[in-house]
Amino acid sequence: DQQVKQNSPSLSVQEGRISILNCDYTNSMFDYFLWYKKYPAEGPTFLISISSIKDKNEDGRFTVFLNKSAKHLSLHIVPSQPGDSAVYFCAASESGSNYKLTFGKGTLLTVNP
């Protein structure tokens, strides 16, 4: 039973365009969501997060949107750069359980020059 779903295994975009990565969840107890970026042979690195009390959080080129009623979040990268090419993981945590993250399967983003 997958509680965090990233239904697109891969995404390819042109440099300078927008990248949109999607994530759906089923557990209504999740109240904090994170995006991690992972390069090959490295550990995941934290990118951006959002609390369930917000619907948008922005950090430079990265914006995360949360639609609680649809149990859906998305990560927007504008403009996309070749260095953004990596696997992006969506993760979620229940209130009071910030030691336990539930991850999606990841989306491989390729940004073409």
Add this chain to the structure above:
Amino acid sequence: NAGVTQTPKFQVLKTGQSMTLQCAQDMNHEYMSWYRQDPGMGLRLIHYSVGAGITDQGEVPNGYNVSRSTTEDFPLRLLSAAPSQTSVYFCASGTGTTYEQYFGPGTRLTVT
């Protein structure tokens, strides 16, 4: 600050052998966790600790043992390695007040 460090980077074991994956953090984080990543899968939680002397099971704990005698170290023990434990293992740490966890570079384990 070295952050989260893991040793070894690579390991090959034969079925039935035991070994310990080391993890250390120098950020004085309360929380530490072990995850495994398999091809086409996200990271899955094996065991976690919310402080020295306190550990608990995650989603996939079978075949693994942990202990946490200090804040800095959180070793993961494979008691009798099986081919199903071939995976990449990540250790992570976090504070007790935020949700972000910081990951080590991983250990790639192959069990033949």
